[in-house]
Amino acid sequence: MIKPYKPTFIFTAIRYMYTAMLLVSLPLLFALMRKKLRLPVSHSGMAHRRFKERFALMPKNIKPNGILVHCASVGEVNAAQNLVRYLVKHFAHLPITVTTSSTTGAVHAFNLFKDGVQHHYLPVDLPFTIGRFLKVLSPKLVLVTEVEIWPNMLTKCRQRKIPVCLINARLSSQSLPTYMRYRAFMRPALRHFTFVCAQSQSSYDNFLSLGVYKPQLRLTQNMKFDLTADAADTQKAQELRHRFFDDKAQILVAASTHDGEEKFMVEVYKTLRKEFEHLCMMVVPRHPHRFDDVYLILKAAGLSVQRASAAVNDKDQTADVVLIDKMGWLKACYELCSCAFIGGSIAPKGGHNALECALYAKPMVMGPSTFNNPSITQYLQTQGALFVGESVSQHAEVLKTWLSEPALANEAGMKGKEVLERNSGAVEATLQVLEPVLPHEHAQA
Structure with missing residues (x-):
């Protein structure tokens, strides 16, 4: 009543x-x-x-x-x-x-x-x-x-x-x-x-x-x-792996990106690529109306780009960057990646949900804009699952550590998953x- x-x-x-x-x-x-x-x-x-x-x-x-x-x-x-x-x-x-x-x-x-x-x-x-x-x-x-x-x-x-x-x-x-x-x-x-x-x-x-x-x-x-994992996302991750990446690939995902963040992550990627020749990046724009614009941004940066929505062909495993221009594939990207950037955080959007990445025990970086989920961001950061920085060099340095030392990356990722389990x-x-x-x-x- x-x-x-x-x-x-x-x-x-x-x-x-x-x-x-x-x-x-x-x-x-x-x-x-x-x-x-x-x-x-x-x-x-x-x-x-x-x-x-x-x-x-x-x-x-x-x-x-x-x-x-x-x-x-x-x-x-x-x-x-x-x-x-x-x-x-x-x-x-x-x-x-x-x-x-x-x-x-x-x-x-x-x-x-x-x-x-x-x-x-x-x-x-x-x-x-x-x-x-x-x-x-x-x-x-x-x-x-x-x-x-x-x-x-x-x-x-x-x-x-x-x-x-x-x-x-x-x-x-x-x-x-x-x-x-x-x-x-x-x-x-x-x-x-x-x-x-x-x-x-x-x-x-x-x-x-x-x-x-x-x-x-x-x-x-x-x-x-x-949050819970879904078998459908695992199937999508396997599809992405088979289509775009060989067994040597290390994968960085730029998740839920806004205008300006693709260029930021391109600079991070180019810095890392100097040391990690098998590094590939998946870019997942937050809004579908930007898919075409993001494709042009990535091409203009001099990178080879494949679109996930394009027809399957034998050359799919040759790209530097895979543009995930399909809705509902983000969790699959988290399952597949080595480490991740969480978008809406370099652009002043307040940062998107980092817990989806923590579900798959992957370490994360974000920019300084985190007002949407301040307590979650602080908790993950305190536990060592998330790094918050402002510059390309800061992000590249942390990601470099995780890419070169998988044991440290796994430890940071597991700390994020433990945060989820303790607070469910x-x-x-x-x-x-x-x-x-x-x-x-x-x-x-």
């Missing part, structure tokens, strides 16, 4: 202004969303067909009265995947719907869950689009990951008496001052949630400081630690918190 909650006058006034600003900027949003539909051929049809879902024009075959899990993008989908699989297994009588905000998140969700769940975009946060979306979907429970706070969605769920829980919730100490400046709006927005499941003690304390009611707040730890259990803790709001009628044991 949801406790009665009446939003403050200030919250309501700001929500109206926010809605008005969204309406005014709708043409720009429309153009940006269309631009991001530049996907590989295998997924472009799906993206264009579902573009209308941004405005709550839902397919006729959608199944209502289930559980909705919203994940902004790829990282949130990865964090929530084991929770989603639990819901699919134990609530098989209910449709499980996964929504995303980004196109890459949508494709990744499709690759992970296939037909086991319904995949849709979350509509633009306008009252009439969200209202229509909730009317059609009629969820019994809405789960929102990490830091997604959509005022109109929260308001419409409250009006329809739909419980909404913020899971794997993150509020860093760096972000807290900004949230505090807008606490007249953020505090009542957060109080719309039935439960807020904090991913760390610091996030718990920060949510409490912001004004989340203590009975709402739970410390469940970070679901990103609850967040999915189970989250499910315990959600117990009062889960729709248990006819649920499978």
Whole structure:
């Protein structure tokens, strides 16, 4: 049962202004969303067909009265995947719907869950689009990951008496001052949630400081630690090995790269290649609309490049660099590599999830931008599984040590895997918190 909650006058006034600003900027949003539909051929049809879902024009075959899990993008989908699989297994009588905000998140969700769940975009946060979306979907429970706070969605769920829980919730100490400046709006927005499941003690304390009611707040730890290896990824890794690399190859992966990071890693690679003649690099751009641009960047650097999406031929094992221009292949690259660079960290994007690499016991390097996962980054760094540096020479020096001394690389990688094993259990803790709001009628044991 949801406790009665009446939003403050200030919250309501700001929500109206926010809605008005969204309406005014709708043409720009429309153009940006269309631009991001530049996907590989295998997924472009799906993206264009579902573009209308941004405005709550839902397919006729959608199944209502289930559980909705919203994940902004790829990282949130990865964090929530084991929770989603639990819901699919134990609530098989209910449709499980996964929504995303980004196109890459949508494709990744499709690759992970296939037909086991319904995949849709979350509509633009306008009252009439969200209202229509909730009317059609009629969820019994809405789960929102990490830091997604959509005022109109929260308001419409409250009006329809739909419980909404913020899971794997993150509020860093760096972000807290900004949230505090807008606490007249953020505090009542957060109080719309039935439960807020904090991913760390610091996030718990920060949510409490912001004004989340203590009975709402739970410390469940970070679901990103609850990663498991997948046989499908092993099969993909074997395919990459057979196609692109001979038995002598040492492999460096540049993972989830953003603009500027490919050039950075090319310089690192060229420095290392002077000493390691069998070194190859796999580059995995974060966003598929950059695949063609990254290919040109790598070619312009004077490197021989093979595209993973290209037709198989007998010359595939001659390239310096393999461009992984297919979605859903990153974990396979981690399984195959000797060591890895984690992107979004030289570019000021906050760094992507290093735990996916730790799952395969591989040592890692990152740039200084780590604000997305500061506690995870610090923990891995303290344990010796991750090096954080700023310059090409710093990265090259550390990678050189690991490439020349495999025993040291293995030791660093195993320390990362131990971090995962010591901190798992967040999915189970989250499910315990959600117990009062889960729709248990006819649920499978």
